[in-house]
Amino acid sequence: MKYAIKNAIVLDGTREMVPQDDVIVLVNEDRIEAIVPSSYDTKGYEDLNLQGQYLMPGLINLDVHLPFSGKVSKRQMNPITKTKMATALPLTRKMTMKKCIEAAKTQLMSGVTTIRTTGGIEDFDTKIRDFVSDHTVVGPRIIAANKAISVPGAPLAGSLAYEVNSDEEVAMYVHKLAEEGVDYIKIVITGDMHEPDDEPGVLKMPASYVRTAVINAHELGLKVTAHVQGQIGLSVALDNKVDVIEHGSVLSKGMADTFKTNPSVAVCTISPTIPYAYLDESQTFASADAHHAGKVILRGMSEGAKACIAHRIPVGLGTVSGSPFVTHYDMWRELVYFTHYCHVDNNFALHTATCVNAKILGKEFSIGTIESGKCADLIVTKNNPLDDLSALRDLSYVITKGQIIETPRSNVILTLIRS
Known part of the structure; x- marks a missing residue:
């Protein structure tokens, strides 16, 4: 599956990370294929429109x-x-x-x-x-x-x-x-x-x-x-x-x-x-x-x-x-x-x-930051965790090895009920 994560505010996980709102993250199967300018033609990719939400490493x-x-x-x-x-x-x-x-x-x-x-x-x-x-x-x-x-x-x-x-x-x-x-x-x-x-x-x-x-x-x-x-x-x-x-x-x-x-x-x-x-x-x-x-x-x-x-x-x-x-x-x-x-x-x-x-x-070359070639292990929050870390409680998406899971909070509740 190939998809383009658009309209995201990207926090890349590096020490000096700053919100980036002018890029698209391209995912191909389980990998981040590339990080490209927001003007990039994403023909051939499905769109995942985050509508101004925050994208960061898992x-x-x-x-x-x-x-x-x-x-x-x-x-x-x-x-x-x-x-x-x-x-x-x-x-x-x-x-x-x-x-x-x-x-x-x-x-x-x-x-x-x-x-x-x-x-x-x-x-x-x-x-x-x-x-x-x-x-x-x-x-x-x-x-x-x-x-x-x-x-x-x-x-x-x-x-x-x-x-x-x-x-x-x-x-x-x-x-x-x-x-x-x-x-x-x-x-x-x-x-x-x-x-x-x-x-x-x-x-x-x-x-x-x-x-x-x-x-x-x-x-x-x-x-x-x-x-x-x-x-x-x-x-x-x-x-x-x-x-x-x-x-x-x-x-x-x-x-x-x-x-x-x-x-x-x-x-x-x-x-x-x-x-x-x-x-x-x-x-x-x-x-x-x-x-x-x-x-x-x-x-x-x-x-x-x-x-x-x-x-x-x-x-x-x-x-x-x-x-x-x-x-x-x-x-x-x-x-x-x-x-x-x-x-x-x-x-x-x-x-x-x-x-x-x-x-x-010892996995720094595959996970931990949003970079080309790394695994697509990502999370999405509505608010900016750099302003308030409790934003990490409210996730819109979890992406694991490229697989998109929407509204993961409901999954947590169902899992706890089953347990």
Whole structure:
């Protein structure tokens, strides 16, 4: 299918993007064929007239857990029990797979055209990635990690992560995941705000395990992404050349240089901390310790991200979709939080959620900006997100690999009803 996107105000995703209202974007199948002047003769192309709406690259979410919805109740089921139930029978496995597919579709319909999964059930993530790739299901582009690697007492252990007790087991699971065709290896280095420790972000994974995971992954041509909160965990991750630091902390002396030398990048994930930093315990059903931890982690993460930006270290964005209170349709909020807590402007936030995130994934030559030859992963808003990022809530179109989806908001509602 060949079509010409006309009468659009184009935001191309670059750092210095400015609205362009004098161009036409030509799409041929799944690619942006060319960007031409508005006077160009588009004979042979179907017209998609946006009537003055805003066209930009699709958002990219770097931290997604497909099996969980973000819904919170007073009596939360243990995640290990929940995961075991989800895979216990052929019927429950089928239902769980369907739920994960619907979660991925919800991400897409809310404007996220690429997701990176960071801990899931068995090999469901790579299977869904392949279903989307061969057009069996509708969904975003997926960079898949499948199950993470964790240790006893650490986040995700026994649910969305393998629980390891030796360097040999770490190496075994890295190779197992590689055989499943993952795009990344995810490890869990520290605790988080849901752990009972007195201080958030306590070191959980021994440094030797981290080193083993990185060495084995790199030998297999895979990068390592790690759950890290607190300075000690951040130091262990950087010293052992972890590629992507999720969450992060305040940078101590010399850390910025280590980031650059490795090189490592950071992914800021403010969304999960907000409920615990600001809501009442009666609303979150969480302990006072969890609320204290939420505030500490929010402060450390935002200060760390600001320091990275100041030192020109790439900082990406993710939501940790599926964690408590974080749904699969809230990526726009992460951009708003990023501007508020990390003191960046709307341009920088949108640039980060598109172009920078694409570079972190190593996909900068195919997605992340509106350029000739890149994939036609695009979204359309009625209002200008550079003026107000909440404009990203109200999408007129989502275009994924050239496929046009009109009024995606209604698709989100129907998907949630089915779920």
